[in-house]
Amino acid sequence: MKTGIFICHCGHNIKHTVDVKRLSAYFRKISGVTVSEDYAFVCSEPGQDLIKESIEKYDLNRVVVASCTPGLHGELFKDVLRKSNLNPFLLRRVSIREHCSWVGDDIEENTEKARRLILSALYGASHYVPLEEKIVDVTKSALIIGGGVSGLSAASFLSTMGMHVYLVEKEAELGGHVRNLKNVWPIGQDGSVIVANMVKDLESSENVEIFTSTTIESFGGFFGNYEAMLKTPAGETKIIVGGVVAAIGFSPFDPRLKPELNYGKDERIVTTLEFEQNKDVLALPEKPRIAILHCVGSRDEQIGKAYCSRVCCINALRVGDAIKDKYKDSYVESFYMDVRAHPKGGEEFYEDIQEKGVLFTRSNIAEIIPTPKGLIVRGEDTLFGEPFEREFDLAVLSIGMSSPEDSKLIASLLKITLDKDKFFLEAHIKLRPFDTAVKGILIAGSCSGPKDVEESINHGRASALKLYAFLNLGYAIVDPFISSVDPKRCSGCRMCETACVANAIKFDEVKRVVHVEEAACMGCGLCNATCPSSAISLRGYVDSIIDDEISALTEAIQSQ
Amino acid sequence: MSEDKTEKKPEIVGFACSFCTFKASEMAGSLRLKYPDGVKLIQVPCSSRVDPAFLLKAIFEGADGVFVAGCHPGDCHFIKGNFYTRRKMAALKEMLDVFGMKDRAKLFWVSAAEARRFVEKVTGMYNEIKERKNARKEN
Numbered sequence: 001m002k003t004g005i006f007i008c009h010c011g012h013n014i015k016h017t018v019d020v021k022r023l024s025a026y027f028r029k030i031s032g033v034t035v036s037e038d039y040a041f042v043c044s045e046p047g048q049d050l051i052k053e054s055i056e057k058y059d060l061n062r063v064v065v066a067s068c069t070p071g072l073h074g075e076l077f078k079d080v081l082r083k084s085n086l087n088p089f090l091l092r093r094v095s096i097r098e099h100c101s102w103v104g105d106d107i108e109e110n111t112e113k114a115r116r117l118i119l120s121a122l123y124g125a126s127h128y129v130p131l132e133e134k135i136v137d138v139t140k141s142a143l144i145i146g147g148g149v150s151g152l153s154a155a156s157f158l159s160t161m162g163m164h165v166y167l168v169e170k171e172a173e174l175g176g177h178v179r180n181l182k183n184v185w186p187i188g189q190d191g192s193v194i195v196a197n198m199v200k201d202l203e204s205s206e207n208v209e210i211f212t213s214t215t216i217e218s219f220g221g222f223f224g225n226y227e228a229m230l231k232t233p234a235g236e237t238k239i240i241v242g243g244v245v246a247a248i249g250f251s252p253f254d255p256r257l258k259p260e261l262n263y264g265k266d267e268r269i270v271t272t273l274e275f276e277q278n279k280d281v282l283a284l285p286e287k288p289r290i291a292i293l294h295c296v297g298s299r300d301e302q303i304g305k306a307y308c309s310r311v312c313c314i315n316a317l318r319v320g321d322a323i324k325d326k327y328k329d330s331y332v333e334s335f336y337m338d339v340r341a342h343p344k345g346g347e348e349f350y351e352d353i354q355e356k357g358v359l360f361t362r363s364n365i366a367e368i369i370p371t372p373k374g375l376i377v378r379g380e381d382t383l384f385g386e387p388f389e390r391e392f393d394l395a396v397l398s399i400g401m402s403s404p405e406d407s408k409l410i411a412s413l414l415k416i417t418l419d420k421d422k423f424f425l426e427a428h429i430k431l432r433p434f435d436t437a438v439k440g441i442l443i444a445g446s447c448s449g450p451k452d453v454e455e456s457i458n459h460g461r462a463s464a465l466k467l468y469a470f471l472n473l474g475y476a477i478v479d480p481f482i483s484s485v486d487p488k489r490c491s492g493c494r495m496c497e498t499a500c501v502a503n504a505i506k507f508d509e510v511k512r513v514v515h516v517e518e519a520a521c522m523g524c525g526l527c528n529a530t531c532p533s534s535a536i537s538l539r540g541y542v543d544s545i546i547d548d549e550i551s552a553l554t555e556a557i558q559s560q
Numbered sequence: 561m562s563e564d565k566t567e568k569k570p571e572i573v574g575f576a577c578s579f580c581t582f583k584a585s586e587m588a589g590s591l592r593l594k595y596p597d598g599v600k601l602i603q604v605p606c607s608s609r610v611d612p613a614f615l616l617k618a619i620f621e622g623a624d625g626v627f628v629a630g631c632h633p634g635d636c637h638f639i640k641g642n643f644y645t646r647r648k649m650a651a652l653k654e655m656l657d658v659f660g661m662k663d664r665a666k667l668f669w670v671s672a673a674e675a676r677r678f679v680e681k682v683t684g685m686y687n688e689i690k691e692r693k694n695a696r697k698e699n
Contacts (some may be wrong), residue, residue, distance in 0.1 A: 069586045070603070098589025099601060109597040117600065415637050417580070419673040437579055437672060438637070481605060501639045524638035525609030529648075541605060546614055553573050553600050554621035 001032040001126055004060040005118065006051055008042040008067035010097055017101045019111040023066075026115060032126065034058045043073050048080045055084040062125045066094040066118050072431070087130035089480070089540065094121040120552035124545045131480040131539055134518070138224030138476050140164065142467055143241040145216065145410065148176025149453055150445025150460030151247035152198040157464035159205045163471065166239050167202070167210045168230060170406075174199050174212065176249050182276050183322075184453055185314050186345050194453075211237075219413040222522070223440035224476045242471040243440035245463050246424065248410055249456075250401040250446040253297025253305070261296070263397060266370035271296075271399045272315040279322055284393060287329045291377045291392040292316050292358075293365055294336040298400030307421055309400030309450040313340045316398035317349055320358035333359045333390070335379060343452060363388070368395055401450040414441050424448045434463040439476075442467050481540040482521035483528060487513045489535035496527035496536055569598050570624035570689040574682065575610045576601045579637040581629035583672035593679045596686045598624075606630070608641030612652040615665055619656075625689045629668040629681070642669070663688070 005027045009015035020038040027036035035054045039047050042065055054060060063086070065077050070093040078088035096114040104110045140163055144155045147169030155167045173179065174195065181191030202208045217229040217236065226244060230237045252273060255263035263269050270278070284290075294316050298309040313336075320332050339360065341350040354360065365379040374391040381388055403422035404410075411418050416436040417425040424443045427435035434442050444463035445456040470476070483504075490513040497505045497514060504520035505527060507513075516527075516536075525538035534543065576582040582603050588595070604610055607630025615626040628649060630642040649667040656662050668681045 069589070071583070071586060095586070095589075098586045100597075102589040102592050103595055104597045105594065106597070113597040113600065120600075120602070412634060415635075415639075417583075417635070417672040425673050437583065499644065501641070522638055524606035524641045525604065526606065526638065526641050526644055529609055529611040530644070538605070538609060541609055543611070546602060546604070547617060549602050550573060550614060550618045550623075551621060553602070554571065554618055554623050 001062060002034040002058060002060045003032055003062040003064060003122060003125065004035040004051065004054045004058065005033055005037070005064045005066065005122070006042050006047075006054075007036075007038040007096070007118070008047070008065070009038060009040045010067060010101075011040065014067070014097050014101045017105060017107050017110045018096060018114045019107060022111060023115055023118065027118065027122075030119075030122070033122070034060060042067050043076060048076070051077070051080050052084045055081070055086055060086070062090050062092070062128065064092045064094060064118065064121050064125055066096045066114065066121070069093075069095040069098040071428070088133075089131040090125070090128050092121045092125040092128070094118050116553055116555075119555070120549040123548035123552040127542065127544045127548060128540075134478040134480050134482075135475050136222075136224050136478055136519070138471055138474060139240050139242040140471050140474070141166065141239075141241045142464075142471070143168065143226070143228055143239065143244045144247060145244065146176070146247035146249055146445070146447070147171070147174035147210070147212070148247060148249045148445060148456070149178045149195065149198065150249070150456040150463075151176075151245065152195070152202065153457045153460035154245045154247060154444050154464035154467075155208060156198060156201050157461050158468060159202065159208045161468050161472075163207065163468065165208045166230075166241060167208060168214050168216065169210070169212045170215050172213050174210070177252070178453055180273070180277065181453075183318070185318055186343075186349070191453075216410075216413055223438075223470075223478070226440065243442065243467045244414065245442045245444050245460070245467060246410060246414060246416070246447060247444040247460055247463075248404045248406055248447045250403065250450065251405045253309075253399040253402045255296055255397050255399055257303055258296065258300075260367040261293070261365075261397060262368050262370055266375070268370065268375055268393065269368060269395045269397065271397050272312065272319055273399070275319055275396045279326075282394070284327070286327070287331070288323070288327055288394060289331040289374070289392045290323055290333070291368075291375070291390070291395045292319050292332065292334040293395060293397050294334065294339070296397040296399050297402065299337060305400065305402070305421065307450070308340060310340070310342065311450060311452045312398040312400050314343065314346055314349070314452070316396070317341060317353050317358075319396050319398070320353050321349075321356065324353070324356040324358060331359075332357070333361055333392075335361050335363045335365050335377070337362065337364075337382075343454070401446055404447050407447065414438065416441055416443075419449075421449075434459070434466045440467070440470055479523070479540075481523040481538060482518055483516045483523070483525070483536050483538050485513065485515050486535045486537070487511065487515070489533050490514055491533045491535070493532065495532065496530050499526050499530045501526070567690070568693045569596075570686060570693055571622065572599045572625040572627065572682070572686060572689070573618040573623045574599060574601045574627045574629060575604050575607065575614065577607045577630040577642075578603050578605055580631040580635070580672045581668070581670040581678060584670045584675045584678040587672070587675035588679050591675055593675060595679045595683050598686055599682045606636065606638050606641040607645040608636075608638065610645065610648075612648050615652060619661065619664055624693065625664050625666070625685055627666040627668060627682070627685060629670050629678070632669040632671055635671060663692075
């Protein structure tokens with residue numbers, strides 16, 4: 001065995017709390033280790049060259065890179081091996097950053113933990129065998145779930161690029177929440193016009209099939225060939241798609257969850273959405289007194305929504321703007337925690353509104369009490385630290401965005417993950433914001449967290465582009481971590497056959513042994529753990545690898 | 561971590577599903593959450609890959625505690641792998657009970673988003689075992 005160990009400093013991230021020099025010196029003495037180096041950034045070009053040169057110089061047959069978590073830079077290091085004519089599956093990554101230097105403070109303890117993790121990887125990797133990547137054909141079509149602006153923009157991008165698109169919307173009409181907006185900030189356009197423009201393009205393209213009032217009954221299959229059963233008003237339809245963009249949007253926060261605001265009990269208490277739809281017909285006195293409440297359903301741990309909904313500050317400002325435009329002598333007071341007018345031009349808009357005469361009071365609102373004369377708003381001024389009580393004719397609640405009501409259902413169908421607020425979880429919030437943990441299933445728009453109209457459209461387009469890049473290749477490289485059967489050991493008990501979820505194990509009636517259908521195997525390893533004869537092995541995770549990893553992790557415990 | 565140097569420190573080997581718990585542990589790192597260095601993970605594609613024999617091996621080789629952590633019931637990427645894990649763990653615990661080692665093995669459900677839950681679970685298990693390991697000294 002000729003193993004090369006490369007320990008990354010990750011700048012200071014690892015070096016700071018792990019003695020990398022001591023580790024690289026230690027591993028130089030271990031049998032089977034030919035090269036052991038530590039380097040500032042192994043993922044950098046010079047770092048990659050170091051690996052490549054070492055492979056060529058010492059004819060290495062295993063490479064262990066101890067750095068960040070395997071999920072990051074996985075393909076990058078595999079490519080280094082490929083370029084050096086070494087099978088990429090002879091690479092082993094060890095996470096000594098996320099699982100070591102970042103989670104402990106003591107340099108001695110961390111170094112010891114890192115030593116054992118690398119040792120375990122070294123032992124495990126010694127059982128690695130070269131594997132061949134599996135290539136499968138992909139269907140060049142996409143399923144877009146949700147016909148809001150992000151779904152529409154994803155669909156229109158994919159259809160322009162020549163993909164076949166199935167757009168599924170559970171409501172009877174496309175357009176989502178944007179359809180009902182009268183004045184989309186900052187352009188001032190009617191939301192229904194924006195939606196109509198987007199829909200027009202789609203309806204005229206031949207490669208788009210739009211299913212409204214449709215839900216997804218079942219979903220299965222794998223990247224490149226997912227199968228979905230759609231329940232349309234006309235009956236059930238089965239479609240096969242290469243990938244999915246889930247763009248199911250959000251649900252507006254229901255202010256009834258904050259009973260102290262008395263929403264729904266008095267018609268003078270409205271949400272920003274209702275205000276926008278009815279602002280021209282609202283019965284208001286000549287000099288109306290209007291209260292605008294920010295952060296209703298956002299930044300509020302009491303109702304379990306600690307996040308900022310990002311769009312509601314601008315919505316609240318727009319309410320103030322609309323009232324001041326119509327009623328010059330109105331008294332408008334905004335009750336805010338912080339004004340986060342973050343989109344382009346937002347801060348300037350905020351200043352304009354202040355100049356127009358909207359008052360801003362930094363406060364916590366305790367309750368709204370409807371009386372026949374007016375609405376009494378009670379709260380605490382958090383700058384003066386004093387309680388206040390004021391009377392208004394109308395209270396507008398700037399409601400936040402909650403996770404879509406179907407997020408749980410769709411997540412369990414697609415096998416993707418939800419975050420703590422029940423929005424879809426990104427594979428990596430910065431590096432892979434459109435991907436989920438499942439390949440070929442992407443997320444777009446506010447279903448992964450609050451976004452405004454512009455961001456949702458961009459997000460939809462970006463996810464579509466990402467999916468297009470996956471599908472346009474026409475094939476997919478699948479990790480070869482699938483099971484295989486040793487027919488000599490197989491007793492034909494067929495326990496694995498019953499256990500296999502993918503129906504990938506088939507029994508040969510003549511030979512009385514089982515075999516694995518490679519295309520169907522998902523690579524979970526359940527059969528491997530089930531087989532009483534140790535006849536099935538999951539490649540990449542065979543028993544000997546895990547056995548030796550355990551031994552390496554526990555070795556030092558015995559010697560204590 | 562400021563621990564008494566004379567205290568016996570437990571060693572825990574955990575098997576983490578790569579779709580959920582391993583991701584949660586990555587996130588715990590990114591969030592700089594702290595947990596004891598005695599907790600070490602082995603990544604598996606699904607919790608159902610874990611043969612109870614692995615847990616026994618780890619215990620017999622000296623681990624003070626072992627755990628398997630997978631996706632919440634119903635959330636398994638491989639549809640029902642974690643149900644098999646649950647059954648196997650129940651059987652294993654019954655067996656370990658005979659040797660008075662029932663508490664050595666645990667099963668957690670931790671989703672990819674639950675970095676804090678991951679840290680709570682492993683720290684809780686660590687402290688429990690540590691207390692037991694050091695019980696005699698306290699008397």
